[in-house]
Amino acid sequence: MRISKRTAGLTASITLAVSAKAKAMKAAGVDVVGFGAGEPDFDTPENIKVAAVKAINSGFTKYTPATGMPELKAAVAEKFKKQNGLTYDPAQVVIACGGKHALFGAMMALLDTGDEVIIPTPYWVSYPDMATVCEARSVFVEGRETNGFKITPADLKAALTPRTKIVILNYPSNPTGAAYTVAELEALADVIVKHPRAIVFSDEIYEQLLYDDAEFKSFAALRPELMDRTLTFNAVSKTYSMTGWRIGYVAGPADIMKAIGNLQSHSTSNPSSMCQKAALEAIIGDQSSVEMMRQEFDKRRLRMVELLNAMPGVTCMKPAGAFYCFPNVAGAIAKVCPDAEGNTRSAAFCDKILEDIHVAIVPGCGFGNDDCVRLSFATSMANIEKGLARLDEYLRSK
């Protein structure tokens, strides 16, 4: 076989696959309503675009240091101090080509063959595949729907072993929108501090997208001893509608950051220089667009939850953050795909929905929960009304 064992077991990201199929149908003239997107539908704010153009026009088009330009690392360190109460030296920050790249580099830097990575379910699609590439074993801890898709300290404790190297936490969550309260985080922190080998990956990429009275606290800020045991991940992608610019970052203990930097120096080198300038403007410039987008998402969230809960065979928890609903559609799957078996029933359901009524939603099996599907509300209110009316009518006809 020509393909390495390391990559042969990988599957293409299911979220990207759904988007690609919907795009191809659209290109062929089909009136598809898409709920697959994992990115804001707003344009990147003008001040950020201007900063990038200025960078290009002024010749800022060459290599920067592999782990990012000093001004951006300093701005990220300052952001962590002001917004998250975390004190990092700029040397403890690595700028990467998106949050995904930062997570991947960190796993490569930490994992040896046979190490275990604890991944709460439902999980963001890429975590298990990243662990696979690093020849590590994913250990799934179920975030039960009855517990708002969150894991409990008891379940976490039961999953930790001497081989646990990484514990991944992502809140607000993709795909469920679940956000832990500070008390819940403290209870998880109490379990983790007793396992000194385990390093926490706190994926805080949706930090700014919280609704109602949900509170945010960075995991590393919970206990002083966690500072040396936590990597904090973030990116400009979701917060500033900059998914295509590919700038993310990670901060943590200096030795680990050095290893990630070494790896980056031999793989991507620096993230695109002009995009770093744009990210700098995003982080230090006018922040009003962040709140504007959040408020718009909030309106759509409430409407989507209302419409989903009115459908037969569908129940939907109100997401506390991010821009996804993750309804339980087990009842609807049983009606639409009565013959579907195994643990990809949600995929059969989503395929049928796309084919029959041209509505693109993402199967929960890609996130480790086959009773659910994911719908992004990072799309216009008009699309939400139109697509969900189609879905409602379809499910009622079954």
Ligand SMILES: Cc1ncc(COP(=O)(O)O)c(C=O)c1O
């Ligand atoms: C939970 C989570 N982490 C990380 C990422 C990676 O984001 P990006 O690489 O676009 O910065 C995403 C994107 O969908 C995500 O949902």
